[in-house]
Amino acid sequence: MSRYHRRTVLLGAAASLATPLVAQSDPWAGIADRVQSMDQCHGLVIRQSGAEVISQVFRGPPLGRAVPVKSVSKTIVAALTGAALDRGELPSVQAKLGAVAPRLIPSGADPRVAEITVENLVTMQTGLERTSGGNYGAWVNSRNWVADALGRPFVAEPGGPMLYSTGSFHVLGAVLSEVSGQSLLDLARARLGQPLGIEIPAWTRDPQGFYLGGNEMALTLEGMARFGEMYRMGGQYDGAQVLSADWVAQSLEPRTRSQYSGLSYGYGWFLGQAGGVDYALARGYGGQVICTVPALEMTLALTSDPTLPARSGGHFGDIMQLIEGDVIPLARSRMG
Structure with missing residues (x-):
């Protein structure tokens, strides 16, 4: 079991105030430098083949604090x-x-x-x-x-x-x-939080008491990465089947297309391809992103300033260039 599988993650609490350093000899350090130069970006976690290759905060809240993930x-x-x-x-x-x-x-x-x-x-x-x-x-x-x-x-x-x-x-x-017969919060905590080893704080409710579906949740970068890793591994995490492999496979099949980004859309995931490699993307306002690339055994979690827009011609476009032009090619090279 890897170190990050054993570690307890708190969403909504400052579980760790330290910012891990990227080894200078690691080729992933260039990716970290690129993200640091993107002024709206706050933090980045990348895992490949189950190993943490980047876990770093560049600005904004510390690594262990839950942050708004928007959509x-x-x-x-x-x-x-x-x-x-x-x-x-x-x-x-x-x-x-x-x-x-x-x-x-x-x-x-x-x-x-x-x-x-x-x-x-x-x-x-x-x-x-x-x-x-x-x-x-x-x-x-x-x-x-x-x-x-x-x-x-x-x-x-x-x-x-x-x-x-x-x-x-x-x-x-x-x-x-x-x-x-349960609240969306209770469902999220029992069906995702517990098997992934994360805590999910309460968020906004409507006048009838229904928790807002589709916005306002908060996660740590670690929590985002674990969620993406679970999808990458066909619904499994740390030996537990969190979601059925069938649901994960169906979710990553194109069903429609976004008129804004041009990306395909499955069940809750934007779907794209770079260099012949398929990826799935969860996207939130401001530049909150989970990206999983099953063929390269890679998951990326990235947070940004949630108060600023991230349009395809601006910050989100820069994120997509980072993923498609830098991260995926490097991940492919590291697969040998």
Whole structure:
């Protein structure tokens, strides 16, 4: 068992105030130098073949402190969807909202709302008007976030184009609570936190008490890396099967495509390719990233200033250049 598998990680607590140093003789030191020059970046962890090759904070909170991961939360809710399917709480991804959680559908909703599937929610293909972007503020100031998201007009048919919307994942999180009888926080702690050896702090709840699905969670870099490693290893971590291998494989299959980044999208993961190598990416506002590259046995976790935007033509573009142009080629070379 490796050192980082044995180490207890605290999310939401300053578990370690020390910043590990990258060995100067290690070729990964050049990657660390590159990230240090990116002013918005805070910290970086990279593991390859189970070994920690970089674990360093360049600015911002110390390594062991939980930090906002923004929309990386969506990928975590997607994982909890797989856990519910594994336990039979959801019959399939084709299960319809009207069948599994009719209580969530507001009165007077378009009849098509009841036909929205779990898959439509986890791929953000509900067809409903988005709650993200310019609509986000009004949505989180509404009296009922689930009803507001489901009461919006259809701008496409369910199963149509990907419409990036935190509301879709918030509804999904509420569905998971309905079918399990547990809060999203309790599900996250029991089904991800315990097997991964991490603690997950409470986060924002809506007026009805549902924890926000798709935003506002906080993780340490170590916690982010462990989550990515679990997906890299087909749902396993430290000898335990956290998620079924089938769910992980399905999650990393392209289902739709982002009109913003051009990346494909599976079940909670953006999907891309660099130099013929497939990778999966969890992405949050400001430049919070988990990237896993199964073929190269590599996982990357990166945090950035959560208050600043990270657009494809700016900081996020720099992160993608780092991953595709620097990290993946080096990881490939280290595989021999």
